[in-house]
Amino acid sequence: MLKKVLLSTDVTLACVQHALSTEKEEIMGLLIGEVHNNGSVVSIVSSVILRRLDKKPDRVEISEEQLVQATLKAEELAAELGRPLRVVGWYHSHPHITVWPSHVDLATQFMYQRMDPSFVGIIFAVFLTEQSTKAPSVQITCFQSINEGSSQTRKEIEMEIINNNDSLMANNFEILTQLPVILKEEEDEAYNNEVGLTESEDIINKQHNDAVRTIAIGHIVEKMSRPMLEALVARNALNGVRLRALKKRHQELMAKMENMSCNV
Structure with a gap:
């Protein structure tokens, strides 16, 4: 169970x-x-x-x-x-x-x-x-x-x-970055279906459908792509800080080991 x-x-x-x-x-x-x-x-x-x-x-x-x-x-x-x-x-x-x-x-x-x-x-x-x-x-x-x-x-x-499994981190971030693409594909499909149903539509209907699709894609950029990019940039900066701290710690430990070897 x-x-x-x-x-x-x-x-x-x-x-x-x-x-x-x-x-x-x-x-x-x-x-x-x-x-x-x-x-x-x-x-x-x-x-x-x-x-x-x-x-x-x-x-x-x-x-x-x-x-x-x-x-x-x-x-x-x-x-x-x-x-x-x-x-x-x-x-x-x-x-x-x-x-x-x-x-x-x-x-x-x-x-x-x-x-x-x-x-x-x-x-x-x-x-x-x-x-x-x-x-x-x-x-x-x-x-x-x-x-x-x-x-x-x-x-x-x-x-x-x-906590994350490091071996799958790249795969999971790739999935995350696919999200805006999938959302755009949904909007494109909805637009094409609507256009297909109204092939003889007048210019007003066409402009309306085009505007709806444009607004939807703008929403994806504003609500998903931009915040996601900002979050990834911030995470990359944080990883840079952690990397520098680890390198500094590594140098300190190496220096300490060298001193211990000299004393022996």
Whole structure:
């Protein structure tokens, strides 16, 4: 029986950024990791951001093709790292609503658990406001489904966010930087679908559709690309400070070892 989930900080960052990309519809993705201790612990080390098949405010869907693509990605990482990685769960967002899974979420989760008892679901509730401070907050829950007659109920799973696995850091940052590209592809698809439905549209409709697409792409740049770039620049600067401190410490230790050798 699954008891605990270990979620890496890089995956948490990617999922939260994905969840904050829109406050009108839910987003989703799949989680890659490995199962330990006869299924009692799931360690999540990477994620796969999925394009939405249909933009809905209250539900998400994962196609068989997307699941196959995520499985292939897990196999690639497994071969690269020599670890038994596979798809171990899914995540999605709840913008402006409670973090608890809906009956649709529970049914979806139960369906996956029938194929894999250790499969987990994680929900990121975003664009919430703390009543006491009026500050925005993000809530996270990890769950499985328990079948009770003709319906399912929620079972909370203990979750711990752990430090990054260095061997997967580059992969997880690549996933994070893919997010704006995926969001733009969604907007391009929506635009092309709308244009295809109204090929004989007049110039007013065309200008309207063009303006909507431009605003959407501007939103991606303002809310995702620019903050992400600023965060990566800041992190790079911090890593530079840490590197200089480590080099200085290394020089001090080498000097100390030389003095000890001389004294001997």
